[in-house]
Amino acid sequence: MQKTLRSLALASLPLLTLLSGPVLAIPEGKTECIAPAKPGGGWDFTCRSVARTLQELDLIPGGMQTINIAGASGGVAFSHVRAKRQGDEDTIVAASTATTTRLAQRRYAQGKADQVRWAAALGADYGIIAVAKDSPYATLTELLDALEQDPGSVSFSGGDVAGGFDHLKVLMSARKAGVEELRDIKYLAFDSGSVAITQLLGGHIDAFTGDLSEALGFVKSGDLRLLAVFSEERLPGEFSGIPTAREQGIDVIAPNWRGFYLPGGISDESYQWWVDNLDTLYASEAWKQVMQDNGLLPFHKSGEDMTQFVNQQIQDIRELSDTLGLIQ
Template sequence: MKTKILRITLAGTALTALAFGAQAQEFAPEQTECIAPANPGGGWDFTCRQVGKAMQDLGLVPGTMQVTNIAGGGGGVAYAEVVNKRAEDNDLIVAASTSTATRLAQGAYPGNTMDDVRWLGTVGTDYGIIAVAADSPINTLPELMELAKSDPSSVSFAGGSAVGGWDHLKVLIAADAAGIEDARTVKYVAFDGGGEAVTQLLAGSVQAFSGDASEAKGFVDSGDIKVIAVLAPE
């Protein structure tokens, strides 16, 4: 039986609980586990913890769901670990997102395809954001992109996905919309999770952060960062 993987971008409850609940009742796992394909503090880590709590609250899993962080390769390391080593673990789900599906379609996970896992369902959506440190003199996205346009080397963006992943694409799309002739001249630094990327932002190693609303919320609430753009229709 193929391992179950959860396709999700923001923690929700209904579809997740129903899909996994059926499996939990059938196999009666002693301990359930969710793999977050990134370091602690990022969107996938947030997803696992929120989904695990929701399932526990609904009585669909016994005890507390264990969260395991396996970073690397824009989710590819975790994907390969599950498919190649844990294909018979019926008490396991994995957080994923549209970026996972995109990279699979691009052949970015050598030897692995979408058919290697069972997709349980999409239970939510998440909008991308661009943020800067709370004490940054930059207050709007046009200000940031104008700075990048005048001197691309002066602005570095940090994100929790690999080069070519969604966090990088957000930067490229924003740069293109701002009229930067070659968006690739804007520097992007990839980290193994949004939490690590924000840490580098606060340390002053980069000037901006590209991520998602869910992973940014805690840092906004703590007063560490300010969101200067939400990449949504409104």
Template sequence: MFMKFARLGAIAVAASLAGTTGALAEFKPENPQCIAPSNPGGGWDFICRTTAKYLFDLGVIEDSMQVTNMSGGGGGVAFAHVTKERNEDNNLIVAASMSTSARIAQGIYEGAKQDDVHFLATFGAEYGAIAVQADSKYETLTQMMEDILADPKSVGIAGGSSVGSFDHIKPMLVAREAGMEDVTKLKYVSYSGGGEAMTGLLSGSVEALSGDFSEMLGFLESGDIRIIGILAPERLKNYPDIPTAKEQGYDVVGANWRGLYMPAGATDEAKEFWKNAIMTMAEDPGFQAALEEAAIEPFNNFGDDMQNFVAGSIADVEKLSREIGIIE
């Protein structure tokens, strides 16, 4: 298993809504902004747009939140923008995920450390999946793996993030389980976001797509794609027809956390406000329903728990990346 989500599931938030009122009143953001470090249509974009909607609808923020898409470098352009140009901006939050911690662990964000930004929270996690076009010759994950083992370059697998990202790691883990000795030979095609990666699949530029289940859900329901393996420990309750990689002989579970960070140099009052704001949002039944609709499981970490969680995530990714040869 790639990550051990010991607390995955509905986790009670320590502070009640009433308890956060005082802290929320100490700082009020002006012209708040959320940066999605990708083009529209991917997981980071979903984080920002969902957060912007519910914080405003719940009255946690008085001004509507601007969502800015800033793709490039697997999130590195946005990370550099925040750390170098807006390090003291109290009104800025940024979408983050497993890919963010993976890039820090692997040195893809050059010289970056966890403390270069302030990680605010996780509020959900979702499982990765491998998809093909609806009319693809591949009806099972096993069929595709057999072709990859015979000729690694015969199957192009798209992902909405850079080489070495979680989208890249997931099919490498499956390939390793299938018996591939050098998983770095896997043909991974990097796109600047989940939406572009899906376009690559549907246009026939690649044979498969590695991503998060929520990014694929609409295309699955429209009949454009077939999911040949979900990287979950068991079949999803709401989608029982989708087979897991595990039941096909590949013991791989890939869960991607969803959350936010903000500038490290922001004031303590601003950091407290945004932490409590995300906690308030995470408790809202409407927000929880939105996560469920997107096939995202509740997964909450705030404050010290968040800092410890990210540190553990970075350590896990670094260890795994060394094992499969992504970093030395």
């Protein structure tokens, strides 16, 4: 339900407006963050961690509720926002490279990037490939060697649809390893990374492809073993023991930015209010701690820079997907 917003300006004090510069609109009460997946995945993490930090820093006037709208790798949420939330200035929507991937591949029904307003990216969550603790595969090389011998011998699960960014990580790695029949690789899509990992731990799948934040809890519990992280170099601190794909001879880098878009049709004033507050959140010590605790690396764009970045990424992923035969 769309809520009304109030302006910080008082019509009776035009001089104050002139002296203080542009006037921004702010939400009156509670706000909502739409996570385009079931609880437990990366988008859900993005909403809940940002909501908590915004509240701790008093950057929003009321609480922020997370609303989970799962389906079609963000497509159901995107369609909902486009159809039901136009002009809703109290709502933000979690997004990532998975979002731009599906837009690039034209997988959102009638969905286009310019139908929403891109607000900010607040960190990068690098992709990983993991197996259960008792898996016969000890390294990424061993797993990819099995694929090269028989592309259908290893099954993968991910919290993204077939052809999405999680799937792309596997296909790019397999191509680098010399696997020719990429279409024969088994990939099963689930509504969130946590569900995909549960299927792996249940013995139904051989490997998981997703992001570090999705797998972290299972790694710390000892249930999951990380074979590779798709970063330029090893991650800092407690994650330094995770080998990169690149050092195992697979030159694939797969950063998954995490951030937000806003409904189309909102005012420029409200858009700028959200951008400014997300910028403030990103610069805070509280958010730096959240990033450190969850394996996020620095990555920040906002406002017009974010919009330009999204448009370029969509173009790049469209070209890659076409090369891999993922666009019909």
